[in-house]
Amino acid sequence: MGSSKQDLTNKDTYKGVISSIACGVASQVEGVASVSYEVGYNGPAFTPSRKKRTSAISVTLTDDTATIDIAVNVFYGYVIPQVVCDMQEKIKHAVENSTYYKVKAVNVFVAGVVFND
Secondary structure, eight states, rough: OOOOOHHHHHHHHHHHHHHHHHHHHHSSSSSEEOOOOOOOOOSSOOOOOOOOOOHHHHHOOOOOOOEEEEEEEEEEOOHHHHHHHHHHHHHHHHHHHHHSSSSEEEEEEEEEEEOOO
């Protein structure tokens, strides 16, 4: 059996890998302007009293499943539910094909809408 410290290190490594995969995939989805950073919320409710995230991607790992939270900015004119659905499917597919984790959920938070000039 591995040590508890080693298990934590491996989980941290996998969290970083999964975050990188999710960020790369999200930025390639049509309609996504950017992955959002320094989002002033923790979850779907926008409240100033909540702690700011330093990254727009949060990964929670359990035994063999991953839950991914990601915040993005979407270009004006795109159908947001379709962009979110495409992103969820692509992130799930990429993570499951690149790691041994099964994706339990991909929670997408739209932090803003970007208007083109």
